[in-house]
Amino acid sequence: MARATGGRADQPAPCVEVTGVTKRYGATVALDDVSLEILPGTIHALVGENGAGKSTLLGVLAGRVAPTSGRVRIFGEPAALGNPRRARAAGVTAIYQELTIVPALDAAANVFLGTPLARSGWLARDRMRARFAELCRDFEVTIDPDVAAGGLSIADQQLLEIMRATQADSRVMLFDEPTASLGAPERAQLHALLRRLRSQGVTVVLVSHNLEEVLDLSDEITVFRDGRIADARPAVAWTKASLVEAMSGRRTALVTRTSRPPERTATDPVLTVTGLSAPGVLRDVTLDVAAGEIVGVAGLVGSGRTSLLRALAGLTPGAVGALTVDGRVTRLPRSVREAQRRGIALVPEDRKGQGLVLTASARVNIGLPDLHRSARAGWLSGRRLTDQAAEAARGFGFDPARLGQPVGQLSGGNQQKALLARWIYARPRVLLCDEPTRGIDIGAKEQILASLREFAGQGLAIVLASSEFEELVAACDRVVVLSRGRIVSVQRPGDGTVTPATLLRAAFDHQPFVEDSHVS
Amino acid sequence: MSADGTTTLERPVPAAREDARRSGQRLLGGLVNSPLTRLGTVWFLLLLVVLAGLLYPGFYDSGNLRNILSQNAPIGLIAVGMTFAMIGGGFDLSVGAVAAVSSVTVAKLTASVGLPQAVGLTLLVAAGLGLLNGLLVTRLSINPFVATLGTASIYSGAAYLISDSQPIVVTVPHFQWLGQGLVGGVPVSVWILAVVFAIGALALWGTVFGHCTYAVGGNREAARLAGIRVDLVQVVGYVVVALMAGLAGVLLTSRLGVGQADVGSDMTLDAITIVVVGGTSLFGGEGSVWRTGVGLLLLGVIINVADFQGWSGQLESILKGCVLLTAVGLDVLTRRLRARAGAAST
Ligand SMILES: Nc1ncnc2c1ncn2[C@@H]1O[C@H](COP(=O)(O)OP(=O)(O)OP(=O)(O)O)[C@@H](O)[C@H]1O
Ligand SMILES: [Mg+2]
Numbered sequence: 001m002a003r004a005t006g007g008r009a010d011q012p013a014p015c016v017e018v019t020g021v022t023k024r025y026g027a028t029v030a031l032d033d034v035s036l037e038i039l040p041g042t043i044h045a046l047v048g049e050n051g052a053g054k055s056t057l058l059g060v061l062a063g064r065v066a067p068t069s070g071r072v073r074i075f076g077e078p079a080a081l082g083n084p085r086r087a088r089a090a091g092v093t094a095i096y097q098e099l100t101i102v103p104a105l106d107a108a109a110n111v112f113l114g115t116p117l118a119r120s121g122w123l124a125r126d127r128m129r130a131r132f133a134e135l136c137r138d139f140e141v142t143i144d145p146d147v148a149a150g151g152l153s154i155a156d157q158q159l160l161e162i163m164r165a166t167q168a169d170s171r172v173m174l175f176d177e178p179t180a181s182l183g184a185p186e187r188a189q190l191h192a193l194l195r196r197l198r199s200q201g202v203t204v205v206l207v208s209h210n211l212e213e214v215l216d217l218s219d220e221i222t223v224f225r226d227g228r229i230a231d232a233r234p235a236v237a238w239t240k241a242s243l244v245e246a247m248s249g250r251r252t253a254l255v256t257r258t259s260r261p262p263e264r265t266a267t268d269p270v271l272t273v274t275g276l277s278a279p280g281v282l283r284d285v286t287l288d289v290a291a292g293e294i295v296g297v298a299g300l301v302g303s304g305r306t307s308l309l310r311a312l313a314g315l316t317p318g319a320v321g322a323l324t325v326d327g328r329v330t331r332l333p334r335s336v337r338e339a340q341r342r343g344i345a346l347v348p349e350d351r352k353g354q355g356l357v358l359t360a361s362a363r364v365n366i367g368l369p370d371l372h373r374s375a376r377a378g379w380l381s382g383r384r385l386t387d388q389a390a391e392a393a394r395g396f397g398f399d400p401a402r403l404g405q406p407v408g409q410l411s412g413g414n415q416q417k418a419l420l421a422r423w424i425y426a427r428p429r430v431l432l433c434d435e436p437t438r439g440i441d442i443g444a445k446e447q448i449l450a451s452l453r454e455f456a457g458q459g460l461a462i463v464l465a466s467s468e469f470e471e472l473v474a475a476c477d478r479v480v481v482l483s484r485g486r487i488v489s490v491q492r493p494g495d496g497t498v499t500p501a502t503l504l505r506a507a508f509d510h511q512p513f514v515e516d517s518h519v520s
Numbered sequence: 521m522s523a524d525g526t527t528t529l530e531r532p533v534p535a536a537r538e539d540a541r542r543s544g545q546r547l548l549g550g551l552v553n554s555p556l557t558r559l560g561t562v563w564f565l566l567l568l569v570v571l572a573g574l575l576y577p578g579f580y581d582s583g584n585l586r587n588i589l590s591q592n593a594p595i596g597l598i599a600v601g602m603t604f605a606m607i608g609g610g611f612d613l614s615v616g617a618v619a620a621v622s623s624v625t626v627a628k629l630t631a632s633v634g635l636p637q638a639v640g641l642t643l644l645v646a647a648g649l650g651l652l653n654g655l656l657v658t659r660l661s662i663n664p665f666v667a668t669l670g671t672a673s674i675y676s677g678a679a680y681l682i683s684d685s686q687p688i689v690v691t692v693p694h695f696q697w698l699g700q701g702l703v704g705g706v707p708v709s710v711w712i713l714a715v716v717f718a719i720g721a722l723a724l725w726g727t728v729f730g731h732c733t734y735a736v737g738g739n740r741e742a743a744r745l746a747g748i749r750v751d752l753v754q755v756v757g758y759v760v761v762a763l764m765a766g767l768a769g770v771l772l773t774s775r776l777g778v779g780q781a782d783v784g785s786d787m788t789l790d791a792i793t794i795v796v797v798g799g800t801s802l803f804g805g806e807g808s809v810w811r812t813g814v815g816l817l818l819l820g821v822i823i824n825v826a827d828f829q830g831w832s833g834q835l836e837s838i839l840k841g842c843v844l845l846t847a848v849g850l851d852v853l854t855r856r857l858r859a860r861a862g863a864a865s866t
Contacts, residue, residue: 062745084747085749088746100739100746101742102738102739102805104734105805113742118727118728121728121729123730125726164746
């Protein structure tokens with residue numbers, strides 16, 4: 001579907017036309033005079049660094065955000081700006097970066113949110129159930145229609161949103177980082193879905209930090225930088241290197257594999273957990289982490305990665321197992337505070353729900369675990385807090401100028417960086433990271449992984465759960481692979497023979513746990 | 521086993537103690553999640569009805585049962601309306617004042633216009649007051665507690681002004697039929713209550729409007745982005761609750777034969793108590809009309825027994841407070857247990 005940008009005469013009329021759109025938030029210019037055309041029946045990708053304005057543009061198209069100035073036409077008709085209802089009526093729906101689920105409503109009701117199947121005002125529950133079952137079949141998932149959506153995993157919640165959009169007969173579908181919370185198989189399924197949508201004539205606008213995915217899927221790629229369009233070309237005219245260059249505005253060496261520290265002499269583990277079980281989610285997991293080591297946790301969605309980390313951080317009440325921290329045998333922590341006292345910190349996967357106070361500034365969010373340190377005699381010193389927060393945030397490429405801004409106003413990727421900075425600020429002994437690079441742009445991702453290595457080098461023990469197996473291979477000394485709540489394999493990327501494919505194969509492997517594989 | 525029912529593990533075979541602990545947890549989880557215990561208040565009510573029968577020999581007399589229902593009809597109407605407002609994420613502290621305005625308005629109007637017109641106009645006034653509440657909350661984004669606290673004070677003052685702080689005696693014939701008449705041996709007010717409950721329950725459970733109400737109360741932003749007219753849904757909630765308060769005011773006036781500005785004094789808190797005891801969430805998005813029905817009966821029976829025991833109003837008030845806190849406390853407890861039983865996804 002290569003299309004020369006020059007010859008416009010034979011092209012179909014664009015289905016989305018953005019003309020001179022500017023969006024200001026106070027002094028921040030999120031979008032600066034952006035003009036863009038999207039052709040019907042294509043997959044059009046938007047890429048750019050964190051805070052470049054991609055989500056804001058999607059918000060404008062979907063009626064979530066009212067632009068300060070500018071015009072939008074959908075299929076030639078002027079769009080009602082800032083009105084999600086009218087945008088939907090015009091055939092535009094969005095799957096947002098921060099999920100929009102009604103937690104108390106059941107799964108089926110969430111799929112039909114706003115547009116329930118009904119006959120003259122009465123809900124047609126039978127038809128909705130049948131349709132829900134059909135959608136589940138299409139997506140090859142099993143989700144109980146009656147379970148409250150709030151109890152589902154993030155990946156399942158996102159699937160509900162995608163089902164909602166397909167259900168609403170959208171002609172233009174906007175996806176804001178849809179694959180960020182998905183594992184490899186779900187990701188492949190989503191790719192197939194996007195292609196299927198395109199073949200059905202639906203126009204897809206895709207925001208993603210995964211450049212391989214973008215190059216592979218899209219017809220056109222538009223690069224954003226600082227609220228402006230840096231460049232727009234057909235996908236075939238881009239390479240990964242040229243995309244990175246256009247995003248950052250400078251030539252950078254591409255994704256060098258994080259240099260690995262020399263083999264350490266065996267140190268005693270900082271944290272050892274044995275026989276960790278939690279009803280229904282974890283079974284007899286044994287794991288240890290030494291100072292200076294990064295241990296990866298791989299596995300498919302639902303394999304127990306998050307549960308493992310949560311259990312170590314005191315968030316899974318039913319969990320049992322023996323824990324040793326710094327040679328001292330203790331019980332599993334029963335609360336976050338208890339975990340913190342032992343020096344265990346968790347960076348959770350759901351940054352909004354479990355991590356950040358959205359109305360508070362970034363520096364307060366970073367300093368939250370230990371505000372005492374920035375206080376004198378109970379009085380918080382703003383300057384000390386800023387200094388210490390800035391120091392913690394620097395490692396993750398968080399712009400210090402944004403420290404005073406409420407976290408709710410930061411872009412998704414910058415929120416994630418603030419969350420990471422918080423737990424470095426807390427100076428833990430053991431750092432548990434659940435999907436730490438979700439929603440992070442490619443440049444910053446390298447930086448974050450490099451920083452984690454550096455913190456490990458300073459003696460921190462790190463456990464890193466990720467659905468991006470490339471990342472695990474690049475950053476970890478050891479990777480344990482979970483399947484159905486058990487460790488099924490242990491791999492050592494250090495010797496150079498382990499590839500992401502090795503991990504994926506192991507994750508699919510349901511063979512019982514081999515006895516000696518956890519010995520470090 | 522896990523919350524989404526997608527992950528299942530074979531049953532583990534750990535040490536015996538472990539095993540016992542787990543099966544204990546499973547049993548607990550099963551109990552907490554079974555439909556019966558979810559309706560904790562239903563059990564509470566049944567227990568109470570049995571106890572009441574033992575304590576109070578005349579409890580099951582049809583006369584007494586009729587009394588319980590007809591005495592609680594006005595407050596029951598308001599509670600149904602409050603259920604709508606609260607599930608939609610709203611809250612209304614002005615219902616007592618709206619009932620008072622309606623009481624004096626209908627009493628005044630009967631003197632000048634026909635009975636149906638008087639009732640119709642009164643309900644219209646009540647709906648208007650609800651509309652004002654709704655607009656304050658949605659258009660001006662005033663916090664619902666603050667907005668309706670303010671209007672409650674205004675409406676209540678207005679009721680005293682309208683009535684000159686005097687009871688207005690209604691002399692029109694037939695007016696008392698609404699509050700005192702019987703149809704097929706059942707008080708008219710109870711018929712009205714039953715019809716309102718049925719309509720309310722159906723509307724919330726089975727209509728698009730009901731669906732939208734749950735969505736708006738459960739996550740306002742998600743509902744807005746899904747294209748739901750969130751303001752409209754909430755305003756309708758406030759109008760419904762005010763309309764019910766108006767109807768309650770009319771029924772009370774008819775039963776007493778006088779319109780008074782102080783009829784609604786206890787009603788606001790009683791209505792909220794009933795809704796919350798029934799198990800509708802204070803934060804919106806969860807609950808149902810039939811739960812409110814259970815809450816209404818629960819409180820009705822307790823007050824009835826207390827009356828029989830000759831308890832004073834003060835004691836009754838203490839009792840109501842205890843019931844409220846017990847019900848809410850139990851609710852929090854079962855939720856916690858349920859969360860524990862089905863803990864953790866992924
Ligand atoms: N509600 C808001 N109030 C103030 N500033 C905002 C708000 N929403 C976004 N911004 C700012 O607008 C800019 C663009 O944000 P946007 O969310 O569009 O970035 P993005 O390209 O989606 O980044 P990411 O890849 O991190 O998701 C950022 O500087 C952000 O801080
Ligand atoms: Mg974004």
